[in-house]
Amino acid sequence: MASPERERKRKRDVNGQPRAVPSSTSSQSIKLNAIKAGTHPPILASMHGIELPADLKFDAYTKKAKVSKHTAAGTLFAGRETEYYLHAQTARIEYDGRMEGEDGLSYYVGVYDPKTASVDVYPAPLVHVRRQVRRLKEKEIPEKASTGTLLDSRQALSAAFGNRTSKKALIDEQLNAITTSTLGTTASASVVSAISSAVDSATALLPTSESLRSGQGNSKYLPPVHADEEGVTVDTVYNLDEMVEKRVLDGCLTGVRAWEKAVREGGEVESTISPHYVASRIRAVIDSEVNVSNRLKVLRYIEHMINFHRAFIQAFSNTLYRPKIYDNIPADDKAILGHLIDNFTDSKNQNKNDRQMSKMKLTKLYCWLLILCLKVEEDGKMDIWDLVQDLQIDRKEVEMAAREIGARVEPLKDSFIKMMGITKEEGRDHRIVALRLPLSFPKNKMLQVKRR
Structure with a gap:
């Protein structure tokens, strides 16, 4: 129960006068319509x-x-x-x-x-x-179909709102579409003959199945192959002039003369990649007195190829800046490095000065290197052990390149192992690569019929 003091304060104002009591009014009704x-x-x-x-x-x-x-x-x-x-x-x-x-x-x-x-x-x-x-x-806003047919409307909807698969199918259909402009307007030519002539002209430069089996279609790795020509020999099946220009080989004369002078005077032959493939063959080429000048120039060019390969393999992402190639890689002539850059590197990120040696270019370099090495050998065969040591790669990569050029790869015979004074385990790392006619190219896997 409230106290008299609190009750007094509620019923009176601040001056002590009674509060005015509001008059009650009747509530007004509101009508909803x-x-x-x-x-x-x-x-x-x-x-x-x-x-x-x-x-x-x-x-x-x-x-x-x-x-x-x-x-x-x-x-x-x-x-x-x-x-x-x-x-x-x-x-x-x-x-x-x-x-x-x-x-x-x-x-x-x-x-x-x-x-x-x-x-x-x-x-x-x-x-x-x-x-x-x-x-x-x-x-x-998608473009409206050019015609009012149902097929055009569906294609327009697929181009505007379709997923990736439907859009790719639509693009493939448009690329393979045969129209009157494709077939020509000659009334006498039938559709079959028009298609056949168009296919023949478009595929005239493509390699055939036989050329792929014989290796002539592997143009991305190999120089021109003359295996089907009359009178071809092991030395002419790959033409040296089509691989390395004469001016590039002539640029190797400075190093070749230094080699010849050292051998004639009975001194040691110096090589930047001694004591492996190049250094072990300089004296043998000079002593053979068979096409000495040309073989020494090829051997000098091989030395530049190996140095070129080492520089790119040791670089980050197999990429080098073009001006640094000329500054850091020793060469007898700038034309040699220019030839190597143009043949075995690609431009990276649309920058022609950033040169990259891709996997395909690496395989091409190994194939060309083996062809040139076999041209240096008198009998057209060689032991790849020294070359593997110079390149600092796995032996199987050199064997694969040897098969790509049509050469035969064979293990070292026991008689040669005894003659060299090495064990059988060490002899397993040695392989003999021989270039013989007819060339034996690896069969294209795409052409082989799968056995069930």
């Missing part, structure tokens, strides 16, 4: 994270759409409903308001009239307003 939706009912718009300009005005649009609904008894019936849209745009932004499905709620707008003390209640559709940059929206 349900108004049916007309052609232009009020529209409610929801905007999430959008700040609209103060002077922006929306235009309202309606569209009749077919819908299927179920009655309370479960009967399915078709009807038409009105869909409402709002649209407004500025110089840069476009605002679209659309009805995005039903959420199970009904929305109304009430208008109060104080004179009649009534509220008119209107059903109001709810639309969601989204914004988009106008320039981006224009780019997303």
Whole structure:
């Protein structure tokens, strides 16, 4: 129970006078009037994270759409409903308001009239307003099909909204399409003859199955092969002039003269990659007195190829800067390095000064190196042990290159192992590569029939 002091304070004001008691009034009743939706009912718009300009005005649009609904008894019936849209745009932004499905709620707008003390209640559709940059929206509009056929419409839809697989299939179909421009307009030529002539002209320069089996189609690795020509020999099956230009070989004369002078005077022959392949064959070539000058120039060029290979293998990502190649790799003449760069490297990232030795170029270098080494040997065969040591790679890579050029790879015989004074285990690392006619190229795997 409240104390007299607290009761006194509630019933009197600050001056101690009794508080005025408000007179009770009867509550006024308000009448609700349900108004049916007309052609232009009020529209409610929801905007999430959008700040609209103060002077922006929306235009309202309606569209009749077919819908299927179920009655309370479960009967399915078709009807038409009105869909409402709002649209407004500025110089840069476009605002679209659309009805995005039903959420199970009904929305109304009430208008109060104080004179009649009534509220008119209107059903109001709810639309969601989204914004988009106008320039981006224009780019997303797909091009309309050129013809009104169903196939063209499907292709246009696939190009605009299809996944990666369907788009690739559409591109392949367009590339392989045969039109009147492809076949020609000659009325006498049939479709079959037109296609045959087009295929023959397009595939005239492609290697055939026989050329692939014989190795003539491996142009990415090998120089021109003259295995099918009359009177071909082991020395002419690969033409030296087609591999290395004469001016490049003549650039090796400086080093060759230094070798010859040292041998004639009975001194030691100096080589930058001593004591392996090159150093072990200089004196033997000079003492043979058979085509000495040309063989020594080829041997000097082989030395530059090995140094070139070492520099790229030791570089990061097999890439070197072109000016640094001329500064850091020793060579008798700049033409030698230019020839090596053009034949065994590619430009990287569209920068012609960044030169990279790819896997394909590496295989090409090994193939050319073996061909040149076999030209230095008198009998057309060699032990690849010294070359493997110079290149500092696995022996199997050199064997693969030997088979690519059509040479035969054989193990070292026991008599040679005893003559060399090595064990059988050490002899396994030695392989004899011999170039014999007819050349024996590896069969193309794509041409082999799979056995079931």
